[in-house]
Amino acid sequence: MTPVAMLRQAPIVRSGIFSSLTGSCRGCATSVSTVALNKDKQESRVLLGMSEQGLQQLALGFGQEKYRGKQLHHLLYKMKVKEVQDFSQLPLMFRNELQEAGWIVGRSPVYKEVTAADGTVKLLIKLEDNRMVETVGIPNEDEKGSVRLTACISSQVGCPLRCSFCATGKGGFSRNLKRHEIVEQVLAVEEILKRRVTNVVFMGMGEPMLNLNEVLEAHRCLNKDIQIGQRMITISTVGVPNTIRKLAAHKLQSTLAVSLHAPNQELREKIVPSAKAYPLEALMRDCKHYFLETNRRVSFEYTLLAGVNDREEHAIELAALLHRWGPGYHVNLIPFNPVEGSEYKRPSKKSILAFSTALESHKITVSVRITRGLDANAACGQLRNEFQKSPLLENYEDQPPELEMAVAL
Secondary structure (H helix, E strand, O other): OOHHHHHHOOOOOOOHHHOOOOHHHOOOOOOOOOOHHHOOOOHHHEOOOOOHHHHHHHHHHOOOOOHHHHHHHHHHHOOOOOOHHHOOOOOHHHHHHHHHOOOEOOOOOEEEEEEOOOOOEEEEEEOOOOOEEEEEEEEEEOOOOOEEEEEEOOOEEEOOOOOOOOHHHHOOEEEEOOHHHHHHHHHHHHHHHOOOOOEEEEOOOOOHHHHHHHHHHHHHHHHHOOOOOHHHEEEEEOOOOOHHHHHHHOOOOOEEEEEOOOOOHHHHHHHOHHHHHOOHHHHHHHHHHHHHHHOOOEEEEEEEOOOOOOOHHHHHHHHHHHHHOOOOEEEEEEEOOOOOOOOOOOOOHHHHHHHHHHHHHOOOOEEEOOOOOHHHOOOOOHHHHHHOOOOOOOOHHHOOOOOOOOOOO
16 A cells, blocks of 8 residues: 555544634635635624735725725735725725725734844734734844845734643633734734745744634735745644644645654653644654645754753654654754743753754754744743733733843843
């Protein structure tokens, strides 16, 4: 039997731990190009996230010429106008009709902005229900002077999976983000840093696979409307049963990044509690399926925790695991970002180098992520936890707590 045939006959993993979290993901294989007009009443009145075709249909529905939809598209994604009344290129009557019908742009204010010494910017965005979401802008200049700007964006307010080392999980989970609330993070980064975002990684707050419908629609918008190449977009997951195959069915040319963090099931369950519902063998089988379906390399994120998963024998075991499942894999080592109250420690540079060298000696492609923005509470969820355990009170802005920042040396 061929490997592909074996994958087709592989059993579907099911577990109750995710049943209450994935309700919105069960129809994930539907087309992501459906415009907002056929969504629920509230979301159908948000302009941000709609395609040019959808905006043209909206304009026609108001008795306007079709080209008004193209103007709307330009105002939303190029001009980044935040209020309908400021659509100065549109007739006043059309603007009034949009507002009377309850249409809004769907942009939220930046509640807090913190800049690290290395230029990394973390934004805390205040949503319409007063909840907070983080996004990070990471500028990087190469040897030729070309600047790449990566937006690390969130897919949920908080996260229900509670990985043991993650600051986001410690802050609790509130809800999934809507399509426009994902897209607006990229626009906010562009506005603050005054340059175009070139790369997007779904590695902020939340588990993207638990909000797959909205993530896929945001992905379409980022690619088609904001014009960020699919290969410049990475979707990260710690692993949710059945969702990697659903993502593969869309045959995106984006990178799948799987948060592995351990070379075996026993250790992984200690670091990632939700791994109990998704055996490592099943996860690797689904990753191989993704590679075969999309021809896109899978990247494995591996957070190095001192004395826990950073020994050379762990690296050798990890290499054996990846080789067993074939080619098309890459390991991204992430030295632990210190989190207040965490039992974990950051490994030494010597340990990081030894782990990386062990992987390379076993013919595994590996990179070590350069930690950015340590003085800006850059670990995912830290800034949000400084400001919020529950929705903001209306008068909370009057007396915001002071944010302590370390000085980068």
